Amino acid sequence: MCFDKNQKGLTLVEVLVSVVILSIILLSIMKLFPQMVFMNIQNLNKSQAINTAKQVLVTWQNSNDVKNYLDDNTTGSLPGLYNDDGTYYYCETSEGSFSANIKIKKASDLSTGPIEEHFIQVSLINDKGIKVSETFGYIKVD
Template sequence: MNFKKNEKGLTLIEVLISIVILSMVLLTTMSFFPQMGFVNKQNQDKTQAINTAKEVLINWQESNEVKTFLAIDNQTTGFTPAYVNELVNYSFFSYDKFPGYYYFETTRDNYNVHIKIKKSPNTSSSVSYVHSMVVQLLNKRGNIIAETFGYVKR
């Protein structure tokens, strides 16, 4: 018997090696997809928190109750703003936690919200009686995930 050598095909070992190499490349590439999904979820949560913080800031800036509180509290000491509770639904209010600031805590959209309003107005501004304001959103672990700054004019 005379066998001819035919070199036109692939051997079984060559096929198996190419499958192993292709599998390793695909597994490495596929590990990036869950990471990208996780990063996208974090970015989505951060964007949601920033929007919520800005909403809280705008609501407090436009609130007549907050403006009245700032005007009345500047004239009296030890005033507890009971009527502000209806509008902003704060759960904690303090004069002493941050000296020089009115401090409010509340919750909104599953975030803990901390609001600080500077007690003394900025009189150097062209707009008279402007109080600086900080709104911070914290996650369940107490980490700040969004923070925004603004002013309340009384």
């Protein structure tokens, strides 16, 4: 190996320029972290709302009180019923930090056989009044 005797190494200006360039790159990357945290929190809240909406749907689909009321609306009542417009029953309950608006179709969508299936729609509203999640399904009444 041959070394050149006139090399003196890095100058102070070169070191400062490299530190400034590295700092600019690191600062631009660091700005992404708070945005990623914010997006993760939003995704977590959305996932929680979706799971809660599905849970409400399954609870209402399996409720004997709801099935009995849809079979014969002269007995019992729907929980949280606040409106009956002739086509749908409208109910409202609270699930955790959400308000659950439930809409159940009065008439069965299944016209054959002894089994009736009523359309149900579950919408979750957050404390700011914004619809966060919505899911659909059917309640089977034997």
